[in-house]
Amino acid sequence: GESVGLHLPTLSVQEGDNSIINCAYSNSASDYFIWYKQESGKGPQFIIDIRSNMDKRQGQRVTVLLNKTVKHLSLQIAATQPGDSAVYFCAEKGGSQGNLIFGKGTKLSVKP
Amino acid sequence: GAVVSQHPSWVICKSGTSVKIECRSLDFQATTMFWYRQFPKQSLMLMATSNEGSKATYEQGVEKDKFLINHASLTLSTLTVTSAHPEDSSFYICSAPGGGGTDTQYFGPGTRLTVL
Numbered sequence: 653g654e655s656v657g658l659h660l661p662t663l664s665v666q667e668g669d670n671s672i673i674n675c676a677y678s679n680s681a682s683d684y685f686i687w688y689k690q691e692s693g694k695g696p697q698f699i700i701d702i703r704s705n706m707d708k709r710q711g712q713r714v715t716v717l718l719n720k721t722v723k724h725l726s727l728q729i730a731a732t733q734p735g736d737s738a739v740y741f742c743a744e745k746g747g748s749q750g751n752l753i754f755g756k757g758t759k760l761s762v763k764p
Numbered sequence: 765g766a767v768v769s770q771h772p773s774w775v776i777c778k779s780g781t782s783v784k785i786e787c788r789s790l791d792f793q794a795t796t797m798f799w800y801r802q803f804p805k806q807s808l809m810l811m812a813t814s815n816e817g818s819k820a821t822y823e824q825g826v827e828k829d830k831f832l833i834n835h836a837s838l839t840l841s842t843l844t845v846t847s848a849h850p851e852d853s854s855f856y857i858c859s860a861p862g863g864g865g866t867d868t869q870y871f872g873p874g875t876r877l878t879v880l
Contacts, residue, residue: 693876
């Protein structure tokens, strides 16, 4: 079936550096994507979303880029901080029930 | 953003017993809620869609008689794991669309179930 996947399972960066987390999706009909941050033992926390009619969307220290040509999504975190350490999931609204389909997740580790 | 709560946050039970998990939307109404299950170091997998006033829709491979879902009101959905076994030990998370026509889904804090 259709699925959303991630290129990198783990990412280690130095504090203050920029982080880029990538995601590939396979359903070209998907029109809504979300990035979530999940800390250990907690539920996913909304970070930023983007619709398919946009290529880029910026939030506070985060930017999501969408490349529909190659079905690729990325999350950029500027000036990464230790508090950014978590697992990041991309998700697409593509389920038959209007549910989200999650990618496998990337663990981001920030070294002080 | 919209707030979703879950109760309890963790539960330990003996094999064969039943456990009820509550999911509440605190500041908005949700005609639909979603129940996910997450095993360690894995992604979230949809178990079922909870619909207020009608039967839940279960994903393939999820036993509806084992995982009972009741969407009693516009702010409450419950998941009951019946006759729980150790393989049911997992992190159960609910979500709900934020209301107002938004596609954004907000997640509860999750419930850690451990079956001995």
